[in-house]
Amino acid sequence: MCGIVGAVAKNNVVPVLLEGLLRLEYRGYDSAGLVITNNGLQRLRTAGRVAELEKKTVEQKTYGLAGIAHTRWATHGEPSERNAHPHFSGEESRIAIVHNGIIENHEAMRKQLQFEGYRFESDTDTEVIAHLISFNLKNTTDLLKAVCLSISELQGAYAIAVMEEAHPERLVVARNGAPLLLGLGENGVYAASDASALLKTTRNMIYLEEGDVAELYQDQYHIFDCSDGGVGEEVKRPIHQSDLTSDAIDIGPYGHFMQKEIFEQPSAVANTLEMVFNAQSISSGLFGSAAERIFSQTKQVLILACGTSYHAGLVARYWLESVAGIPCNVEIASEYRYRSPVADANTLVVGISQSGETADTLAAMNYAKTLGHQHSLAICNVAESALIRQTDLRFLTRAGPEIGVASTKAFTTQLASLLLLTIVLAKLRNKLSSEKERGMIAALRHLPAALQSSLQIEPEVQEWSQRFSEKRHALFLGRGVHYPIAMEGALKLKEISYIHAEAYASGELKHGPLALVDSEMPVVAIAPNDQLLGKLKSNLQEVNARGGELYVFADADTQIEESESLHVIRLAEHAGILSPILHTIPLQLLAYHVALVKGTDVDKPRNLAKAVTVE
Known part of the structure; x- marks a missing residue:
């Protein structure tokens, strides 16, 4: 997972490249680099963050009218300056390249290119692309043709940007399986992995499609369909004006993007549900013009997702089966694609992804x-x-940009969207009366205010974080629909605090996990006042009897009493079907504040990146 920025302009592009990399650093932050045209191709690379690269550009007074830049999350080769992009190839006609994605046949290509006399200076799969383009450039003498020929030989996913020393006025970019867009500005033409990188320069974007190759100049661009291996016909792609503003991706008064995004959840959920707030009934049209026809044919639901989105799918399974009465299966996308499952044409396949570019889900x-x-x-x-x-069909969650690697508002808006899907399917299957539908709509209208109320417990969570920071392991417990929320809480804690955390359905304690419980293993429990509360209280007693220390997030009316080894933070009254969404908030706050105490990098945890565009 990497971030690409490119620019050909009438003024110095270095500030645009650096600003873009800073905006894309959530996609990768092991190393960074850029190449600009300045009496040839001038390359600067650093291990570590974009800030280190920026220092180098200031020291060397870097200036150029065209350039490409990259921030890396290592896949092939350790994080180091040697493996940082851009990579060079060629002597007579030198080229530079940056790349996002993975080339699956890089080993075979490497051997072939070594046989042709190319020397490799890095451990990356990207350098294979550079040498392959250089090799093909000898025969075609045109960079655009060489790129089109080269990508026909590559297997895998990629977005690339290429510069040629002999023609510094032009960039060539290509996309297959990894995101890439063009930005059209007053002073130049730009390219980037996502719109946030270019918002301070332009809001006019062109989203390249699979197989597109484009050449960029200061005042023009051309897009070609190269999916058949050669330079195909020039194609037109629509220009979109991004709804995002540069303010939306600024951190504002918050300490971290994750904190900002936790506190943005009431407004993010309100934006997601805006179309139903004034409605008396929820229409299938929310999901597209063909939704009613497709939903009427749907006999079961299959949800495919990864990570946090997978946990949202697990919650939805409880809703879909209990409210809509429709069978639902939830699969980890990276595992599903290698199974041989039985398909049913009347199954609705639901893909959930924050970025929409998650390689395994696609x-x-x-x-x-x-x-x-x-x-x-x-x-x-x-x-x-x-x-x-x-x-x-599609439903946009309208969470706004999410920069922190650990997902927060994307998760709660996904849950809100999945509840809307549940309501629509329940209605079409005659499983939901008008009265119950109105009650659920009223609950959804109240949800932003309820989320705001949940955020008020932050000071109490901060107190707990001091105790947690010295622990090495933690256990999270939940029952029923709150079990996936426990899974999400454990994921958040391990992602950003590096404390090993696992989640279990609390009824499973006696089937193994209870062996781990002692005074050094904090146990976090979600305790809503639902039909499983009595069962959960018995599970808490099992932990207490073994000397475990309990941290319980409970509804106000659960009547769970505190003791020396049982700590309770109380939320509002039980929120019914929306309870999983509200109980997500304290778990996010706990992970955030534990990470603060431990001094980890909250927004950019080690070894992780935001948009997982590789397998």
């Missing part, structure tokens, strides 16, 4: 189609993403 959705699944729905936060473009 591949799983495509695989489901090859198996015979006819209908698909995307729940996503990015309007022009690959996931949105490849499905029959």
